[in-house]
Amino acid sequence: MGQSTFPIPSVITVKDLTGYLHFVLENDEVLKDIWVRGEVSNYSHSSSGHLYFTLKDQNASIRCAVWRSNASRLGTPLSDGLLVEAHGYVDIYEVGGQIQFYIDGIQTTGDGFLYQAFLLLKSKLEAEGLFDISRKRPLPPFPHSIGIVTSPTGAALQDILTVLQRRYPLAEVILSPTPVQGREAPAMIISALKQVILENPDIILIARGGGSLEDLSAFNDEDVARAIASSPIPVITGIGHETDFTIADFTADIRAPTPTAAAEMAVPHRDDLLSELQESRIKLFRVSRHLLDEYIWQLSDLHNLLLRNSPAIYLQNQADRLNTLSDALVKACQYALSIKSLNLKQTYGRLTALSPQATLNRGFALVTDQKQSRLITKTQDATNKLPINIRVSNGSFQATVIQE
Amino acid sequence: MSQLKEVEKLNYEQAYEELQSIVSLLDEGGQPLDKNLKLFERGQALAKHCENLLTQAQLKIRETTGDSKEVSIDA
Numbered sequence: 152m153g154q155s156t157f158p159i160p161s162v163i164t165v166k167d168l169t170g171y172l173h174f175v176l177e178n179d180e181v182l183k184d185i186w187v188r189g190e191v192s193n194y195s196h197s198s199s200g201h202l203y204f205t206l207k208d209q210n211a212s213i214r215c216a217v218w219r220s221n222a223s224r225l226g227t228p229l230s231d232g233l234l235v236e237a238h239g240y241v242d243i244y245e246v247g248g249q250i251q252f253y254i255d256g257i258q259t260t261g262d263g264f265l266y267q268a269f270l271l272l273k274s275k276l277e278a279e280g281l282f283d284i285s286r287k288r289p290l291p292p293f294p295h296s297i298g299i300v301t302s303p304t305g306a307a308l309q310d311i312l313t314v315l316q317r318r319y320p321l322a323e324v325i326l327s328p329t330p331v332q333g334r335e336a337p338a339m340i341i342s343a344l345k346q347v348i349l350e351n352p353d354i355i356l357i358a359r360g361g362g363s364l365e366d367l368s369a370f371n372d373e374d375v376a377r378a379i380a381s382s383p384i385p386v387i388t389g390i391g392h393e394t395d396f397t398i399a400d401f402t403a404d405i406r407a408p409t410p411t412a413a414a415e416m417a418v419p420h421r422d423d424l425l426s427e428l429q430e431s432r433i434k435l436f437r438v439s440r441h442l443l444d445e446y447i448w449q450l451s452d453l454h455n456l457l458l459r460n461s462p463a464i465y466l467q468n469q470a471d472r473l474n475t476l477s478d479a480l481v482k483a484c485q486y487a488l489s490i491k492s493l494n495l496k497q498t499y500g501r502l503t504a505l506s507p508q509a510t511l512n513r514g515f516a517l518v519t520d521q522k523q524s525r526l527i528t529k530t531q532d533a534t535n536k537l538p539i540n541i542r543v544s545n546g547s548f549q550a551t552v553i554q555e
Numbered sequence: 556m557s558q559l560k561e562v563e564k565l566n567y568e569q570a571y572e573e574l575q576s577i578v579s580l581l582d583e584g585g586q587p588l589d590k591n592l593k594l595f596e597r598g599q600a601l602a603k604h605c606e607n608l609l610t611q612a613q614l615k616i617r618e619t620t621g622d623s624k625e626v627s628i629d630a
Contacts, residue, residue, distance in 0.1 A: 292568070295568075321567050327618070428605050435602065
């Protein structure tokens with residue numbers, strides 16, 4: 152550059168360079184008003200309202216941006232895989248030094264190439280019956296060993312191991328490491344799957360973290376999908392995010408939305424098992440307690456029966472009868488006595504009424520000889536000078552008969 | 556009972572299944588008392604074993620290459 156004939160400094164700054172590129176691009180008649188056809192990829196909607204994505208076809212790609220002011224006027228919601236024709240201008244993003252296509256209008260021309268291929272393969276395998284519900288196998292409730300086919304360095308593996316350690320640490324994990332993206336990925340994934348099948352785990356997880364449609368393309372590979380379909384061991388796929396569906400997902404026994412969810416589906420939760428266990432324990436105690444109670448009841452029934460038939464009870468009963476009879480006897484005697492006593496009183500009353508005292512009280516006197524041995528009731532018995540005894544109401548006195 | 560495996564040698568699934576069957580056997584009733592007591596004791600041991608397995612287990616991790624190796628878990 153030192154011997155240049157133009158008046159340009161021999162060394163320029165980066166900013167001068169990007170500024171010059173900006174100047175060139177801005178003044179290019181083709182680049183400032185251009186239509187470009189391509190497939191949308193790595194689409195993202197920033198919080199500021201601007202849209203960013205890559206437009207690509209089989210052999211090339213370019214970064215694109217849609218400013219917020221234009222984004223609202225696009226009309227077409229963008230998504231990965233969409234094939235579009237976009238209008239705008241090309242400029243350099245000076246901070247990053249990237250050539251970008253600034254889009255102000257878009258018209259859709261249908262689904263993208265990759266997505267077309269995806270749909271084609273999907274309907275082909277579906278027609279073969281590889282997605283049939285009847286092919287899906289139930290998962291073992293308590294897997295002893297869990298095969299994992301994933302990248303040994305990816306976040307997916309860490310997510311899975313974290314879940315397994317937390318939920319069900321009883322299991323043994325057999326990791327079959329493989330790259331999960333790139334040209335070699337499909338063959339490596341198939342080989343890793345075969346490798347782990349040899350270990351005969353109870354269940355196999357095939358996992359990969361989130362990424363673009365291209366990043367996940369190994370899982371849209373026909374051979375990978377067929378290898379999963381032919382696995383003799385149930386397979387759970389956890390590939391990408393909730394919204395990502397791959398062909399591998401359709402041929403797996405269960406498709407989990409994420410690697411974490413795949414691990415959650417593979418094993419029961421320790422807390423659930425512990426509470427089930429607690430219930431079983433309580434039931435064991437209750438049932439055993441109930442059985443013992445039954446024995447105790449039977450025993451006490453027998454004991455009661457025995458007591459009812461013991462000689463002591465017989466004797467007691469006889470003694471009770473004797474007491475009753477004896478009481479009855481005493482009562483009967485008392486009754487008889489009281490009747491007799493009543494009779495006596497009545498008789499005494501009558502006797503009193505009939506006694507001579509009453510007659511004496513009325514003024515009569517009872518005359519006897521001196522010895523009171525003979526009543527004098529006739530005059531001829533009262534001889535002259537005969538000493539007599541006269542009894543009146545309150546006593547008696549002596550007297551002498553005087554006869555003329 | 557003598558042919559039964561030692562409780563400690565059972566895995567979780569085996570131990571839990573046997574615990575369940577002991578509970579239903581006791582629930583049905585009809586066994587002699589000494590058999591029931593033995594069933595109860597074994598049931599208790601099984602439940603304890605299951606609990607130990609769940610609370611004390613550490614995830615074992617190895618690679619298909621054969622060697623058992625430590626893979627750290629960022630819990």
